[in-house]
Amino acid sequence: MTILVTGVAGFIGYHLAERLLREGKQVVGIDNFNDYYDVSLKRSRYARLSAYPDFRGYELDVSGFDGLSAMMESESIDTVVHLAAQAGVRYSLTNPFAYLESNLVGFGNVLEACRRRGVGHLVYASSSSVYGANVKMPFSVHDNVDHPVSLYAATKKANELMAHTYSHLYGLPTTGLRFFTVYGPWGRPDMAYFSFTQKIDAGEPISVFNEGRMLRDFTYIDDIVEGIVRLIGRPPKPDPAWDRERPDPGSSYAPYKVYNIGNNKPVELMTFIRTIEEKLGKKAVIEFKPMQPGDVQATYADIDDLANDVGFRPVTTIDEGIGRFVEWYRAYYKEGAYEEGRAFVYGGRQP
Incomplete structure (x- = not known):
């Protein structure tokens, strides 16, 4: 399988x-290495992958159809896992065109390239942010999600609709994954847990919104990957029980499916911060601030569909996950392990 x-x-x-x-x-990888966050971190990840003989990489932007299409024609690709996107809720408030180009044009290009190439399964990243103004917990893929509260969320909802169209028109099997607050080693510096760790370690104040009264379904990266891997080889099939009079948003008469991948155990933000403090051995200087536009107060994933279909539920606790992240953070930034070509081990295992 490629x-x-x-x-x-x-x-x-x-x-x-x-x-x-x-x-x-066999893995073919593409990335445009944009500068939304530290490009050197992206290059370090990419360098590690390039050491594998079964990896072939291309520096490409999915918003350019010709390059994407030519690459896919040159490779024997069975399955596509589409994770390229412009991330970030707050950034979408000030840079909307980045989201329109990458998340809408780019995703449309991926769909069309998959159709032309006859790809057997497209798995793509959606987001827990699609639940928007919903307050019924836990969030279920069977709930309506027509009230996003950020442009980022709206583009992810649009991706799900675009995918369904291609599943309906062309029989392209598509699986959307609504990720819930992913964290762990090699993470994104723009994420709160990463910036909290940097600032607490440096003795700088951290901004905590909504007085810290936020609940997040923090999900460790290994659990996210396990869910994706189990779904890759399981392209969705049409649901014969799907009812047009009472349409279920989470499935379809077409080969289309959406899953939540979350920890299913929401944690208060202040508890998360206290865990970072414990692992760093340092206290945070906290500046409380009001709720920000585009934010939601709580996320909580119903993962019954994922558990029923592939037999998996996340298992990593916050204590374990933050511990591993802090070990990686210290090794990467404090011990110079970011230097190109230098491998290192943290927590007794290769990251």
């Missing part, structure tokens, strides 16, 4: 590609 991973130098893309390569899969 699997194309878009956004392969990104946080989730890197971890997924490395897992697949270790299992003996």
Whole structure:
């Protein structure tokens, strides 16, 4: 099996590609290495993947159809895992065109390239942010999600609709994954847990919104990857019980499916911060601030569909996950392990 991973130098893309390569899969990876956050971190991830003989990488932007199409025609790709996107809720408030180009035009290009190439399964990243103004907990894929509260969320909802159209028109099997607050080693510096760790370690104040009264379904990266890997080889089939009079948003008469991948155990933000303090051995200087536009107060994933279909539920506790992240953070930034070509071990295992 040859699997194309878009956004392969990104946080989730890197971890997924490395897992697949270790299992003996052929992986083709593309990334545009944009500067939304530290490009050197992306280059470090990419360099590690390039050491595997079964990895072939391309520096490409999915918003350019010709390059994407030509690459896919040159490779024997069975499955596509599309993780390339412009991330970030707050950034979408000030840079909307980045989201329109990458998340809408780019995703449309991926769909069309998959159709022309006859790809057997497209797995793509959606987001827990699609639940928007919903307050019924836990969030279920069977609930309506027509009230996003950020442009980022709206683009992810649009991706799900676009995928369904291609599943309906062309029989392209598509699986959307609504990720819930992913964290862990090699993570994104723009994420709160990463910046909290940096600032607490440096003795700088951290900004905590909504007085810290936020609940997040923090999900460790290994659990996210395990869910993706189990779904890759399980392209969705049409649901014969799907009822047009009472349409279920989570499935379809077409080969289309959406899953939540979350920890199913929401944690208060202040508890998360206290865990970082404990692992660093330092106290945070906290500046409380009001709720920000585009934010939601709580996320909580109903993962029954994932558990029922592939037999998996996340298992990593916050204590374990933050511990591993802090070990990696210290090794990467404090011990110079970011230097190109230098391998290192943290927590008794290769990251």
